[in-house]
Amino acid sequence: MSTALELDHPQPIAGTQRNGAHGEESAGLHIDANPEAIRAISDLINRLYDHGGLDLLRALISSGGEIANKLAEGADSPQALRAIRNGVSLLGMLASVEPARLQEISKAVVERSSPARGAGEPPSLWTLFKRFRSRESCRTLAVFVDMLESIGRALEGNASHK
Numbered sequence: 001m002s003t004a005l006e007l008d009h010p011q012p013i014a015g016t017q018r019n020g021a022h023g024e025e026s027a028g029l030h031i032d033a034n035p036e037a038i039r040a041i042s043d044l045i046n047r048l049y050d051h052g053g054l055d056l057l058r059a060l061i062s063s064g065g066e067i068a069n070k071l072a073e074g075a076d077s078p079q080a081l082r083a084i085r086n087g088v089s090l091l092g093m094l095a096s097v098e099p100a101r102l103q104e105i106s107k108a109v110v111e112r113s114s115p116a117r118g119a120g121e122p123p124s125l126w127t128l129f130k131r132f133r134s135r136e137s138c139r140t141l142a143v144f145v146d147m148l149e150s151i152g153r154a155l156e157g158n159a160s161h162k
Contacts, residue, residue, distance in 0.1 A: 048054045060067060074080055094102075123131075131137055 132141070
């Protein structure tokens with residue numbers, strides 16, 4: 001079972017209150033009189049700097065709306081709509097996989113595809129055949145064959161609808 005991703009939620013700065021619909025700070029906050037506020041802002045700026053956020057903000061501001069216009073132009077095409085829909089479908093498929101399971105598979109792929117493994121003499125066809133007969137290989141091949149059959153059924157269904 002997957003666990004929820006825990007995110008840091010900003011805590012209100014001591015000595016301030018949230019007002020209005022957008023949660024802006026009250027006008028009574030005097031930053032020079034509140035060391036906790038200075039630390040919070042400093043931490044935020046440091047995090048933005050460490051992760052390239054300040055560079056991104058600088059680029060967005062200097063573009064003068066050019067980026068938003070380009071995004072709007074690009075999104076106004078059938079290809080962009082298909083890409084967005086496909087992305088949502090892929091995310092849904094990825095979300096159905098347990099995170100721990102995906103992490104195990106990713107780790108195994110990375111370990112088995114290291115550059116050192118490709119060095120030297122390649123295995124013979126007989127050696128590869130023997131490895132294909134292992135329990136683990138058969139299990140993996142069965143998953144791929146199941147996926148191929150499902151894709152084939154989906155393609156056959158699409159062909160009959162035309």
